[in-house]
Amino acid sequence: MYTEIEYLKSIASEIAAKPCERLSEANHHLSVEAGRLEKAVIHDLLAIENFTQRDTFHFNTLSKLVNICDLLFEANGSVTADVQTLLDLMSAIRKVVPSEVRPNLKLPKGFIALERESLVKAWENYSVVMQKHQINVKLIDIAHIPFRRFAEDGHALYWSDCTWLKGYQAKLDILDWEDADCNSPSEALMSLLIGRDFNDDRFYIYCKKYIQHRTKAIAGKRNKLVEYAECEKLVLQDTQVDVPSFDGHANPVSARLVKWIREEIDFVETHERERAYAKFEFKWNVETIASFFKLLWDHKVFGKVSLEPLSEQIAANCSSVGKDEFQATTIFSRFYVKDAEVIKAVEKILEGMLNDVRQYLR
Numbered sequence: 001m002y003t004e005i006e007y008l009k010s011i012a013s014e015i016a017a018k019p020c021e022r023l024s025e026a027n028h029h030l031s032v033e034a035g036r037l038e039k040a041v042i043h044d045l046l047a048i049e050n051f052t053q054r055d056t057f058h059f060n061t062l063s064k065l066v067n068i069c070d071l072l073f074e075a076n077g078s079v080t081a082d083v084q085t086l087l088d089l090m091s092a093i094r095k096v097v098p099s100e101v102r103p104n105l106k107l108p109k110g111f112i113a114l115e116r117e118s119l120v121k122a123w124e125n126y127s128v129v130m131q132k133h134q135i136n137v138k139l140i141d142i143a144h145i146p147f148r149r150f151a152e153d154g155h156a157l158y159w160s161d162c163t164w165l166k167g168y169q170a171k172l173d174i175l176d177w178e179d180a181d182c183n184s185p186s187e188a189l190m191s192l193l194i195g196r197d198f199n200d201d202r203f204y205i206y207c208k209k210y211i212q213h214r215t216k217a218i219a220g221k222r223n224k225l226v227e228y229a230e231c232e233k234l235v236l237q238d239t240q241v242d243v244p245s246f247d248g249h250a251n252p253v254s255a256r257l258v259k260w261i262r263e264e265i266d267f268v269e270t271h272e273r274e275r276a277y278a279k280f281e282f283k284w285n286v287e288t289i290a291s292f293f294k295l296l297w298d299h300k301v302f303g304k305v306s307l308e309p310l311s312e313q314i315a316a317n318c319s320s321v322g323k324d325e326f327q328a329t330t331i332f333s334r335f336y337v338k339d340a341e342v343i344k345a346v347e348k349i350l351e352g353m354l355n356d357v358r359q360y361l362r
Helices: 002-016 028-047 051-076 081-094 109-132 137-143 145-151 159-174 185-195 201-216 221-238 253-271 286-298 307-317 328-333 340-359
Strands: 280-282 318-320
Touching: 002 028, 002 051, 002 081, 028 051, 028 081, 051 081, 051 109, 081 109, 109 137, 109 145, 109 159, 137 145, 137 185, 137 201, 145 159, 159 185, 185 201, 185 221, 185 253, 201 221, 201 253, 221 253, 286 307, 286 318, 286 328, 286 340, 307 318, 307 328
Parallel strands: 280 318
Antiparallel strands: none
């Protein structure tokens, strides 16, 4: 079979040596040999029962035909009738066992050229819809990357790139922007890209910054940890098992995001202190606060509570300017402080409160 493919290559080499001839009509010898080779290859493929042998034969044959097709395409820089003959030949052979096409099969340059125009138009429609739904401009640009690779020259593209993009398009076509199960159309697009394992570094970085923006707006250590856990849950829910990655040589985007989120959670748990937003912030120091509450306790203002539990409640619910947290043992030890400055501070407040109360009794 390799000899027969070499004969086809020799015909293509002769055609390529005389560019700009017979662009609209395929070379007769090339067409005849391509037709004969198609029947022979399909016959041999169907006769091979061993999967490994069939897969190897299938891949090697298609790879050699890709090289011949590229030879013809490069001669004129366009999809001539001869190039189309080779593309049709490869399509027929590929369809015999479509499930066995290797992801690393290089795409013919003629195939990329034919796909380019339709992909450019498809992206124009998608981008209009995204702009209409006010998707973040940076995210739109990132979502454009897979289409842009086909639109620009200089990219080595493979069968896996084609199948990934087709799957991506299929998801974009059915995405319900209005009623997506997300907080916004932007999050709906991010969810789609995570589900398709778009593991390009630019998308990974965008997701990190998006999560950082969400968590930065959250007050309190516990609430921030909950928000990180919520982000991790969303990433895991969007992750689909056995979906081919955009970049087969890089780690899945969901795995990278989950790892990063968990490291952020560990950092917050270890190093960040709970901010006292729910506490009463006094202008007094700890001694004055303890003395004031001790007076309230002495005058039976509280229910049945001893001083030790009371000190824990004060520590949990009170703070001072410049000091968010008190130890319960510190509060308890200050209950019996008789410092004159402390007593004067409490007396001043109590006198003012007493005067206010008496005004209502006059």
